[in-house]
Amino acid sequence: KAGVTQTPRYLIKTRGQQVTLSCSPISGHRSVSWYQQTPGQGLQFLFEYFSETQRNKGNFPGRFSGRQFSNSRSEMNVSTLELGDSALYLCASWLGPDPTGELFFGEGSRLTVL
Amino acid sequence: GQNIDQPTEMTATEGAIVQINCTYQTSGFNGLFWYQQHAGEAPTFLSYNVLDGLEEKGRFSSFLSRSKGYSYLLLKELQMKDSASYLCAVRVDNYSGAGSYQLTFGKGTKLSVIP
Numbered sequence: 001k002a003g004v005t006q007t008p009r010y011l012i013k014t015r016g017q018q019v020t021l022s023c024s025p026i027s028g029h030r031s032v033s034w035y036q037q038t039p040g041q042g043l044q045f046l047f048e049y050f051s052e053t054q055r056n057k058g059n060f061p062g063r064f065s066g067r068q069f070s071n072s073r074s075e076m077n078v079s080t081l082e083l084g085d086s087a088l089y090l091c092a093s094w095l096g097p098d099p100t101g102e103l104f105f106g107e108g109s110r111l112t113v114l
Numbered sequence: 115g116q117n118i119d120q121p122t123e124m125t126a127t128e129g130a131i132v133q134i135n136c137t138y139q140t141s142g143f144n145g146l147f148w149y150q151q152h153a154g155e156a157p158t159f160l161s162y163n164v165l166d167g168l169e170e171k172g173r174f175s176s177f178l179s180r181s182k183g184y185s186y187l188l189l190k191e192l193q194m195k196d197s198a199s200y201l202c203a204v205r206v207d208n209y210s211g212a213g214s215y216q217l218t219f220g221k222g223t224k225l226s227v228i229p
Contacts, residue, residue: 004156006174032215033217035219041221042201042219042220042221042222043157043203043219043222044219045216045217048216054201056216058216062212075149090156090157100145100162100164101162102159102162103147103217104159105149105156105157105158106156107155107156108156
C-alpha cells in the first residue's frame with residue numbers, strides 16, 4: 001500500500017513569507033502528527049490530529065498552525081517565516097486513535113528559509 | 115517537562131554487538147519507541163515497549179525498565195547497512211484532552227559501522 005506522502009519535498013522561501021505543507025496519510029489511517037527535525041534539536045513535536053480534531057500541540061509559536069480534513073489529509077502552515085524555521089518537517093500517520101504500534105513517517109518536506 | 119538522553123555518536127565494527135542506551139525523565143509515561151533513520155530518509159519503526167523487560171525481534175532487541183527510566187536498543191551481528199541514527203521516543207499521555215498524547219524524541223544516536 002502507498003506510504004505517507006508529503007508535498008512538496010523541497011522548498012525555499014524568504015523571511016516573512018508563509019508556507020503550507022501537505023501530508024496524505026496511509027489509506028485508512030485517521031491519526032496524523034507533525035514534527036520538526038533540525039540537527040541541533042532533533043525531532044520536536046508540533047501537532048497531533050485525529051478525525052479532524054487537534055488533540056495536542058507542542059511548544060511552538062502561534063505562527064505554526066495546522067488542520068486535518070475529513071479525508072484525513074493534513075496541512076500545516078507557517079506564517080511570517082524566520083531563518084530558524086529552516087528544517088525538515090515530518091508527518092507521521094497511524095490507524096488511531098492510540099499510538100500503541102508503529103507510526104509511519106513520510107519522507108518529509110525540507111524547508112529552507114533565506 | 116520531558117528529558118530524554120542518548121549518546122550522540124557511537125562506532126562499532128561489522129559483525130559485533132552494540133547497545134544504545136536511552137534514559138528519560140517524564141511524567142505521564144506510557145511507552146517507549148525506537149526508530150531508525152538513515153540519512154535523508156524517513157524514520158522507520160523498530161520497537162515499542164510498554165512493559166518492563168526485553169523484546170527481541172531478529173537482530174534487534176529492546177529493553178525497558180520503567181522504574182529506572184531506562185531503555186536500550188541492542189543490535190547484534192552488525193551490518194554496514196545498520197549505519198544510521200537511532201531515535202528513542204517516549205510516549206507521554208496528556209490528560210488535558212481525551213485521548214491526547216505526544217511522542218517526545220531524543221536527539222538520536224548516530225551509529226557508524228566500520229569494516
